[in-house]
Amino acid sequence: MTQRWEVTPRYPGAGATLVEVWQYRRLMGFIGDRALRKQYRRTVLGWLWLFINPLFPIALRAVIFGALLGVGSNGLPYFLFLLAGTVIWDVFATSLNWGTRALEMNRDLTSQIYHPRALLTIGNMTPAFLNLGLKVGVFALALAYYSIRDGRGYLRGDWSMLWALAALVLAFLLSLAFSMFTSIWGERLRDIRFGLGQLLSVWYLLTPVLYPLSQVPPEHRDWMLLNPLAIIVETFKWGLFGVGEFYPNALGGTAAGVVLLLTGGLIYFARTEARTIAER
Numbered sequence: 001m002t003q004r005w006e007v008t009p010r011y012p013g014a015g016a017t018l019v020e021v022w023q024y025r026r027l028m029g030f031i032g033d034r035a036l037r038k039q040y041r042r043t044v045l046g047w048l049w050l051f052i053n054p055l056f057p058i059a060l061r062a063v064i065f066g067a068l069l070g071v072g073s074n075g076l077p078y079f080l081f082l083l084a085g086t087v088i089w090d091v092f093a094t095s096l097n098w099g100t101r102a103l104e105m106n107r108d109l110t111s112q113i114y115h116p117r118a119l120l121t122i123g124n125m126t127p128a129f130l131n132l133g134l135k136v137g138v139f140a141l142a143l144a145y146y147s148i149r150d151g152r153g154y155l156r157g158d159w160s161m162l163w164a165l166a167a168l169v170l171a172f173l174l175s176l177a178f179s180m181f182t183s184i185w186g187e188r189l190r191d192i193r194f195g196l197g198q199l200l201s202v203w204y205l206l207t208p209v210l211y212p213l214s215q216v217p218p219e220h221r222d223w224m225l226l227n228p229l230a231i232i233v234e235t236f237k238w239g240l241f242g243v244g245e246f247y248p249n250a251l252g253g254t255a256a257g258v259v260l261l262l263t264g265g266l267i268y269f270a271r272t273e274a275r276t277i278a279e280r
Contacts, residue, residue, distance in 0.1 A: 030123070031119065031120060031123030031124055031126070034105075051134050054086075054090060054094075054131055054134065054135065055134075055138065058082060058083065058086055058138075061082060061210060062078060062079045062082050065078070065082070065211075066078030066079060066082065071210060071211050071215075072211065072212050072214070072215050073212060074212045074214065074237070074241070074243035074244055075243060076154065076241060076243060077142075077146045077150075079142055079146075080139075080142050080143060080146055080154065081212070081237070082209070082210065083135065083138065083139045083142055084139070084236060084237050084240060084241070085207075085208065085209035085210070085233050085236075085237065086135065086209060087132070087136065087139060087168070087236070088167060088168065088171050088209075088229070088232055088233045088236045089171075089204060089207060089209050089229070089233070090128075090131055090132070091128065091132055091168060091171045091172050091175070092172070092174060092175045092229060092232075093175075093200050093204070094127075094128040094131050095125045095128040095172055095175035095176065095179070096175040096178055096179055096182065096196070096200070097196070097197075097200075098124050098125045098126075098127055098128055099121045099122075099124055099125045099175065099176065099178075099179025099182065099183055100179060100183055100186045100193060100196055101124065101183075101186060101193065102120045102121040102123075102125075102179070102183045103117075103120060103121075103183050103184070103186070103187040103273075104186060104187055104190075105124060117269070117273040118266065118269055118270070118273075120183075121176075121179050121180065121183045121269070122176065125175070125176065125179065128172075128175075143155065154241055155240060155241065156239070156240065156241065156242045160238075160242070161239050161240060162239065163235055163236075163238065163239030163246070164235070164236045164237075164239030164240045165239075166235070166239075167232045167233070167235040167236035167239060168236065170232050170254065170255060170258060171229070171232050171236075173258050173259075173262055174228060174229070176262060176265075177258060177261040177262035177264075177265045178261070178265070179265075180262070180265025180266055180268060180269040181265055181268060181269075182196060183269070184268070184269060184273065203227075203229070206224070206227055206230070207227060207229045207230050208224070208230055208233055208234060209233060212243075213230065213234055213244060213245065214244065214245070225247065225250050228254045228257065228258070231247055231250045231251055231254050232251075232254065234246070234247065235247075235251055
């Protein structure tokens with residue numbers, strides 16, 4: 001009697017993937033630096049584009065929506081209001097854009113050294129933190145200016161500000177969860193990268209960055225709260241300034257959804273990355 005053995009690959013779970021990423025965490029800075037060099041090579045201004053790209057749209061939107069259209073801002077100076085929402089939005093959108101291109105930008109690395117492939121996605125997102133640092137610096141300067149000009153402090157200055165930090169972390173985890181899927185899809189089909197830009201443009205308008213959620217008619221507000229980023233942005237502003245609404249139940253549901261999506265994304269990535277790389 002002949003025995004027949006069938007060997008099938010054993011895919012790591014989400015926890016095992018994260019443990020392996022942590023063991024190789026020192027490569028993250030290298031991957032992030034590499035991504036920046038590839039993105040901005042053969043440009044005259046180089047890395048300065050990393051700062052110009054986000055600041056120019058903020059200034060333009062502040063003039064159009066704040067000065068010309070007079071959009072409400074929950075009693076805050078509009079530029080400060082816009083910056084707060086933009087910090088959260090850019091953490092999400094910039095991280096997602098970089099993460100989506102991770103496998104495409106690091107094709108040669110996959111054959112040179114061993115490393116967990118998920119590290120490519122996470123490491124490729126590190127330039128978003130430079131963008132975040134810039135936004136935080138501009139936000140601090142704007143906050144100091146308006147506080148001196150108006151003779152009042154806009155920050156809450158109590159433990160509620162920790163909710164703003166939680167919102168920041170949640171925005172990044174949401175982008176990481178989506179990037180686990182889009183980095184695979186983007187490597188297989190480049191249309192994903194272009195389609196993602198269109199999707200983010202619509203998503204941005206449906207997120208209360210340019211306007212306060214309080215200006216949305218009550219009959220449509222519940223629909224807006226189905227957008228996880230709307231809840232995250234509102235939590236961030238509420239935590240910093242005490243303005244807007246705080247939705248603890250919706251925030252808890254969003255956090256649970258992000259954890260489930262990230263777990264599914266890590267499992268999906270682990271099961272498909274080898275085949276995706278082999279099909280290049």
